[in-house]
Amino acid sequence: MTSELRVVIADDSALLRSGVAHLLTDEGMTIVAEAGDPDALLDAVATHRPDLAIIDVRLPPSYTSEGIHAALELRRRYPQVALLVLSQYVEEQSASELLASSPRGVGYLLKDRVTDVEEFVETVRRVAGGGTALDPEVVAQLVVAGRSPGRKRLDRLSPREIDVLALMAEGLSNGAIARRLYITERAVEKHIRSLFPKLDLPPGEQEHHRRVLAVLHYLEATAGGSTVKTEDRAQ
Structure with missing residues (x-):
């Protein structure tokens, strides 16, 4: 292309x-x-x-x-x-x-x-x-400003999983996410594996496809005004 x-x-x-x-x-x-x-x-x-x-x-x-x-x-x-x-x-x-x-x-x-x-x-x-x-600032404001009830699946995620998913939505690779959050790449992979089932994404799908679906869940929920857990983000 x-x-x-x-x-x-x-x-x-x-x-x-x-x-x-x-x-x-x-x-x-x-x-x-x-x-x-x-x-x-x-x-x-x-x-x-x-x-x-x-x-x-x-x-x-x-x-x-x-x-x-x-x-x-x-x-x-x-x-x-x-x-x-x-x-x-x-x-x-x-x-x-x-x-x-x-x-x-x-x-x-x-x-x-x-x-x-x-x-x-x-x-x-x-x-x-x-x-x-x-843009990271766009993501941050969409997350903080949410108000509607379409939030249940994102509410299953931990604050750190929300951090990782938000950076996935920005298009960052696992390595870039690790550098942004000051954690190891292995820790990023662990958080991603953990958030997939919480978003009801089946394990049979290829990981790339599940990443896309996870990001779509996140964007649709935040764009719709849903509230996600952003407290205690340093955990």
């Missing part, structure tokens, strides 16, 4: 669009269209049917949530198109709505945190391939 990835970029800043387009073109991707407003974005996707649309949350005319509304409309019309949303701030409602529509092929990143070019390119590819990518 690396050399064939077709991308639409939507941002009101021509300079930012050009910079992202140049970066992704250098990585072998094809920028099929650029858009500066929601209507142009919808037209571009309808015309080109890209693999991925990269969308700024705040687009004209009001620069509030037009981008997320356009993303939701794209998900309704073209569910096969992956969506990577960029935002200046964590907008909890926007993230929740987008993830609730379907967490497959969805990313939500804060612009100020997109400083590592290699990591950003890897995120683009992962989301385009049907994976998920959430």
